[in-house]
Amino acid sequence: MREPIDEIIAELGERGVVTEEAAMARHLDDMIGSTPVTPVAVLCPASTQETSAAVKWCARREFAIVPQGGLTGLSSGAVPLSNRKSVILSTHRMNRIREVDPLNNSMTVEAGVVLAEAKAAAEEVERYLPLSHGGQGSSQIGGNLSTNSGGNNALRYGTARDQVMGLEVVLPDGTVWNGLRKLRKNTAGYDLKQLFIGGEGTLGVITAAVLKLRPLPRNRVTAFAAVQSPEAALRVLRRLEAALGETVAAFELICRTALEQGLSAEGVVLPLAEPADWSVLVEVETPALSFDISAALEEGLAACIESGDVADAVIAQSVAQRQAMWRLREAIAVVFIEDKHSLKNDTAVPAGNVPDYIVNATAAVSDYLPGVRSAPFGHVGDGNIHFNLLRPETMSGPDFHDRHETLKKIVEEEALKLGGTISAEHGIGAIRRKSFDLSADPVEKDLMRRLRKALDDNRLFNPDVLL
C-alpha cells in the first residue's frame, strides 16, 4: 500500500493525505452512528487542482471516491464503503470565501466553507444567505449542495438548490468543469449544475459554488401558537401568507409528543402556559424596517383565534424569547438524533395532504405496533413532516430497533400513497437505497441510471449511494 500512497502524497503533500487510524477516525461516520469502516485514505486536497489530481489517482487505482463535507448528514452518504476499497475525499481544506459581491448579490465560496461562516460573511456586507438548518455550525457548502439540504425556511427561500448561481465540479475523470457563473438568467444549454446539486456526490465532487444573496432582513418577528389540528395549522399558514405575503419565512408544526421530547432537553422552556396537542412556530422577516410585521402578525393571529384555529399564541418580545422558541424547535431534532433507538424519517407530502398523512401514518404504525408513539413535526409549509417514532413505553430499545425497518417502510408507503417522497431533505444516501429501489418509478430509475452512466461509467463516485 505504501507505493500508491507516496504517489498521492507527492501531489497533495503530507497534510493532504491522512492514513493513520486515529487521525482518520473523525472522518468515518455521519450523525447516523453506523459501524465505522476504514478507508484506504482520507484525502484532503487544498485546491481544485489538487482535487483533480486526487480523483485521477483514485481512478487509476480503481478506488471508489466518497466526497465528504461536515458529516452532518443523516443518510450515510459520505462514509467509507465496506465492500470495496474506498477513499474519503474531504473538502474541509478548501475553505476560502473567494469573493463576496454585494452589487451582484452573490458570493463565491469553496466547498469546504462552513455554512454558518458563509452566512456571516454575507452579513458583513448586509446581505443574506438564507439557507439555514440545525447543522449549519459544521456542515459545509459542498455537502449542503450535494444533498440539496432544506431546513426551516424553505417555505420562503427554497432549498439549497435555489441558492445556487454557479458551480465548479471535478468530474469522474478528473476534468474540472468551471461553471462558476454569477448569472441569475442563463439559457445557454442544459443547466448542468442541477445534476450535481442533490447528486449526493455520485457524479463528481463540487469544489466551489456561486451563491445568491439577498438584502439582509433586519425586521424579524417570531411567534409560537397552539393550533387546533394540522388542518387548522395549514389554514393559519395560508391566512398569514395572505396578510404578510413573502415575509412568512418559517412555519413549523409540532405535535405534543415531539414537544415533550424537546422540553426534556436542558434549558428548554415552553413559550405558552400549557402544552397543546399541536403547536406552530411562525417566523416573519423582511429587510423593510418600515413594514409593521409585528402588528400584521398579531392581527393575523387574532383573526385565527377568532376563527377557532388558534387557541393561544405568544409573540416573542425580545431576541432572548425568539431564541428560546427556536431552541425548543431545534431540541426536538437533537433529542431524536441522540436517542439511537428512535426512528427518524424524512418524508414529505404535498402540504395540503399533511393532515391526511399524519392520520394515516399514525393509524398504520399503531396497527403494526400498538403503543408506538408517533411524533410528527417539522416544516408543514413545504410538506416536509418528519414522522419520527418512539418505542412503546413497555418495549426495550433494542427490541424496538428490530422493528425499525418495517416501521420505516410503513411510514414511507403512507407518504408515497399521498404523492409524497421518502426523502425530502436528507437524501437517499446508503440508508434509503433499498427503499428507493423498491418504491421509485422504473422509468425514473432508468433515467437516473442512464445519467449516472453518462457521467461516471465506472461508478467511481459514491457507488453505494442512491442506486
Place this chain on the structure above:
Amino acid sequence: MREPIDEIIAELGERGVVTEEAAMARHLDDMIGSTPVTPVAVLCPASTQETSAAVKWCARREFAIVPQGGLTGLSSGAVPLSNRKSVILSTHRMNRIREVDPLNNSMTVEAGVVLAEAKAAAEEVERYLPLSHGGQGSSQIGGNLSTNSGGNNALRYGTARDQVMGLEVVLPDGTVWNGLRKLRKNTAGYDLKQLFIGGEGTLGVITAAVLKLRPLPRNRVTAFAAVQSPEAALRVLRRLEAALGETVAAFELICRTALEQGLSAEGVVLPLAEPADWSVLVEVETPALSFDISAALEEGLAACIESGDVADAVIAQSVAQRQAMWRLREAIAVVFIEDKHSLKNDTAVPAGNVPDYIVNATAAVSDYLPGVRSAPFGHVGDGNIHFNLLRPETMSGPDFHDRHETLKKIVEEEALKLGGTISAEHGIGAIRRKSFDLSADPVEKDLMRRLRKALDDNRLFNPDVLL
C-alpha cells in the same frame, strides 16, 4: 406519403394530424420571421397518450420531432427543419388545467395551456403564478418551461424553472415519465425535471407541469425614474431592496435610444416631463395590504434624488398610469421585433457588471460600424440587458442586415468577457447554435452531448437546436 399519415391519423384522429399547406402555415415560423419550411405533418395530440403514440410513430419513421408551443420564441427553436424530414409536435390541444390546489399553493396544467390563462386560473383562487413576459397572451406553458423563459420579474421570482414542482414528459422512445409531484422538497435522486426545463425540446416533450403558486399580490406600486447612469441604476436598486426587501419585483433599465423607440409606437407616452439618457421602471408588490409600500418607495426614491442618483421620478397614481408605464416598456420590445432590420440580443452579465458591459459593447460596435445606434434595455436587476442595435441613419436596412452576424458576435463576446452569457432567456435554438459552439467551454459542451446521447441517442428531438 399517404400510408404513414393514415397510420398516425388512426392514432390521433383527423383533428390531430394537419398536412394541408394552408392549415400548416401558422405552425411554420416563430417571431423571428425566417423562411418557412414545410414539415411532413403538424401533429396535434390531445393527450399525453396520444403524444406518446405520435413520438413512437416518428421514431419508427425516423422523422425528426420539433415540439412546438405558442411560437412566441425568438430563437427558431420550434420550427420545421430544412435538412431533414421533420414533424411539428404542437401541444396546443393539450390545454386543460388539471387542478388548482390553493391549500398546496400549486396548479397542474397541460403543456398547451396559455400562460395568461394559467395566471388567470390561479387568480381565481387568490393565488399568483408570477411568470410574466410580453408573449404571455399566446405563449404556452410547455414552451415557457422548455425555454426556461424569464421576463420582467425574474429579479424577484426567478425564471420559469423556479416555478416548477413537477413535470410529465414523453421521452424519445415514447415512454411517459410521470414526474408530476406536488412537492416543494424532494431529495430522492437526481432532479430529472431540471434537464427538460430549458432543454429546448431536445430531450423529449413536456406534456404537463405542476407549478408553484404564491399568495396574490393585491398591493402594487409602480414608478418611473430618470437615473444618472447604469451605475446609478444599480445603486438605486440595491437601496430600494434594502428599504423594501422582497417586494421589489421588477427593475427595468431603458437607455434613451430604446426609450425613443418605445415612444414611437402608437398610444405610448412618457411618464416624465423630459426623456432622460437613462430611465428605470420599478415595480413593488406584496399581498400584504397593511404594508405601506407606496410611502416606502417614495421615501426610497427621495433618498436617491438626494444622493444624486435619481434626477426625477414619478409614482403611478392609478391603474391607468401603471399600465401606461408598462406599455412603454413592452412597446420597446415590440418595436424591435417588428423592425426586421434591427439586431436583437439576449445577453446577460452579472448585474454588477452591467455598467461596464454597456460601455464596452457600445464602444466595440461603434468601432466596427461608426454610427450604429446601441439601444441597451431590460432587466438590469438580473443582469439581462438586451443589447439591441439599430442601423446607422445613413445605412439601408438590408446593408445593416449583412452586418448582423459580425455585430452579434461583438456584442456576445463583450458579454462573455465579463462572465456573461449569449442567451439569458430566449434559449440557443437554431439561431445561436453556431455562436454557442464557438464560445462554450469544451468541457461543458462535452457534458451536454453526453446527456443528450444518454436520453436521445438517435437525435430524434429537435436535432437542429442547441448542439
